[in-house]
Structures are given as structure tokens and as C-alpha cells.
Amino acid sequence: MHIPVLLEESTDLLLGNGGKLYVDCTIGLGGHTRRILEKNPQAFVIGIDRDPYALEMAQESLKDFEGRYSLYHANFSDLDQVLKMEGLSQVDGFLFDLGVSMLQLKSPRGFSFQRDEPLDMRMNPEDRLSAYQVVNNYSERDLERIFKEYGEEPYAKRIARAIVLARAKKPIETTLELVEIITSLLPYKGGRIHPATRVFQAIRIEVNEELKSLEIALRKTLDFLRSGGRVVVISFHSLEDRIVKNFIKTHLKPLTKKPITPTMEEVKKNPASRSAKLRAGEKP
Known part of the structure; x- marks a missing residue:
């Protein structure tokens, strides 16, 4: 129903710091989290989504990885509360896949x-x-x-x-x-x-309140990122991308000089990916 966008590029960047503890701030149907858990057998993912229907489907999608993830029904602007409930003060990275999922478009x-x-x-x-x-x-x-x-x-x-x-x-x-x-x-x-x-x-x-929530959530990641921790964001329009670009430039070491965009092959397979832009940064 929903094809994860820039799947390999985003998860490679996120996992590139050799960490084990990650937060998928927009878990959706679980596509990116599933790939994180496949690529790194030691990884644990905290998944957040404001859509309860998506969380139900993510639970089903990730059943093969029981014990390696936890799911929370929350706005990612409340990620600090989620991590405190998990008893965590530091994580290795945050992934944001913004925009509307195919599940939502078809609901x-x-x-x-x-x-x-x-x-x-x-x-x-x-x-x-x-x-x-x-x-x-x-x-x-x-x-x-x-x-x-x-x-x-x-x-x-x-x-x-x-x-x-x-x-x-x-x-x-x-x-x-x-x-x-x-x-x-x-x-x-x-x-x-x-x-x-x-x-x-x-x-x-x-x-x-998408833009406001994004600004709040990005700012809160700084309190939980360990040194070398990464923030990876996939955005779908210029307003989101501008916020992400400014945040990374101001607070992190950019890992992408220019935004990564889908290949022609990916766009052909998944036309909804055509406007996607991927940016990533690392905490010094």
C-alpha cells in the first residue's frame, strides 16, 4: 500500500555511525524501520506515529522483529516525552519521513x-x-x-x-x-x-500543524543525540525542506552537500517519490 521512499539511501545514512538505538519519528507502515532492523541485527527502533491506523499496520509488518522495537501513538513533536517513557537520555539517530502516506491518501x-x-x-x-x-x-x-x-x-x-x-x-x-x-x-x-x-x-x-511540529521536533532531537548521532529527513515540499536545511546548517555537520533525490528508476516505480528530498546531518 505504501512504498518507502529513498529506502536504501536514508537507512544507510542513518546507520552509518555504527549505532544501535534509533528513533523512527514517522514509522507509518514500518517500511524504513524494517529495513533498519534488517541491515543492523543489533539495532533497536522506537517508532512514533500520530496515526493509530498506521501503527496497527506497522505492528503487523514488524512482527518478525518482536522485541527489537517499541511503538508509540504520539506526535513527533512530543518525542522527548516518548524517550523519557523509554528511560532514554541518548540515542544514535532520528529518521523523519514527512508528508502523507498512501494509507492516508486512500483512507x-x-x-x-x-x-x-x-x-x-x-x-x-x-x-x-x-x-x-x-x-x-x-x-x-x-x-x-x-x-x-x-x-x-x-x-x-x-x-x-x-x-x-x-x-x-x-x-x-x-x-x-x-x-x-x-x-x-x-x-x-x-x-x-x-x-x-x-x-x-x-x-x-x-x-x-505540520511545520510547527517539525520545527519543535528537530530542535528536541539535539537534547537526545549522542556525539556522532544523526538526523535524517525526507521532505516533500519546499517549506519542509527549507526548515530541515536551516536546522542542519545551524546545528549539525551536514552529511549531504545537496539533497539526495530519487533515481529515475525509483520515480518510475513509485511516482509519489518524485518530489522527495533527503538531507542528513551529524552531531559533532
Whole structure:
């Protein structure tokens, strides 16, 4: 269901310091953790994910490695609490695989604009804020702001205005209702980028506080990394990559002069990997 992106490159970098104790901050379905445990028979992985459905599937995927991992339902911005529960003060590395998994895109939670689903977009269904609340309750100014900041949408103002006018008649309840509002302004003429792509990205980031959580989590890794410990991050859009690049440049010794990107062969096998960028750094 979900193919791990840059699997060999990310796990090779993470394990390159000869350590044994690692944290997979976005364990998802367990693909990267499985490869870590296969490559290093001495490794133990603490897996974190905010999506309880992903954790259930990770548990099943990793059953051959019982006793060599532990799983936590948490936001990676709370990684310090997770490690304290494990009784740990130092680890050898952190892995982050950002973005939305195929499990989430195919679940009926409104992440995709290609199917008619309720506006939700919560990675953790227990979280308070949903896409429905953003679309129907945010002011026109706030909608414009998140479309600009998180979606880098050039038509943010027009789209925000159209949403406010539409919801004045009736609440906007489903993904396709939102898509119709966007495409009424910006008709889809084919090609790779659908007009709804940036708006959906922006709403998802807002609902899940993705950028804020990333900044908090990266900062917290510094308190637990041993000397020589590594942070490896796979990001999928420029906003994430900018945060990661600045963090590594400021706090770590970069292990990647330029971001590592998928080979043409990987993109051919897994088109969802095409925008991935891998950066890594090591604590002096």
C-alpha cells in the first residue's frame, strides 16, 4: 500500500555511525524501520506515529522483529516525552519521513481531492481541528494567509473569497465541493499540477500543524543525540525542506552537500517519490 521512499539511501545514512538505538519519528507502515532492523541485527527502533491506523499496520509488518522495537501513538513533536517513557537520555539517530502516506491518501479522511469524502484531513483522528472547521470557520483573511504561506498559492485571495461566498449559502462538507469551488476559478487543463493541489496541501498543513511540529521536533532531537548521532529527513515540499536545511546548517555537520533525490528508476516505480528530498546531518 505504501512504498518507502529513498529506502536504501536514508537507512544507510542513518546507520552509518555504527549505532544501535534509533528513533523512527514517522514509522507509518514500518517500511524504513524494517529495513533498519534488517541491515543492523543489533539495532533497536522506537517508532512514533500520530496515526493509530498506521501503527496497527506497522505492528503487523514488524512482527518478525518482536522485541527489537517499541511503538508509540504520539506526535513527533512530543518525542522527548516518548524517550523519557523509554528511560532514554541518548540515542544514535532520528529518521523523519514527512508528508502523507498512501494509507492516508486512500483512507476516507479527505486527504485526496480525487474522491468525494468528508473534509477531515486529520492524521490523528483524536485531534480537535479538522479541514471542515478550517474551510467553514476561518475568516477570509486567515484562509488567504494559509493558502499563501502553506500552499504558496498565487491565487490565494481569489480562492479564499470564493470559499467564503460559497459557504454563506451552505456549509462546504466534502472534498469535491471544495474542488468545484477552486476549479470554477481555475479550470483544470490537464498536466501534473491540479488547481486544488496547493490549497489541499495548505489546509492539511494547518490542520496537522505540520511545520510547527517539525520545527519543535528537530530542535528536541539535539537534547537526545549522542556525539556522532544523526538526523535524517525526507521532505516533500519546499517549506519542509527549507526548515530541515536551516536546522542542519545551524546545528549539525551536514552529511549531504545537496539533497539526495530519487533515481529515475525509483520515480518510475513509485511516482509519489518524485518530489522527495533527503538531507542528513551529524552531531559533532
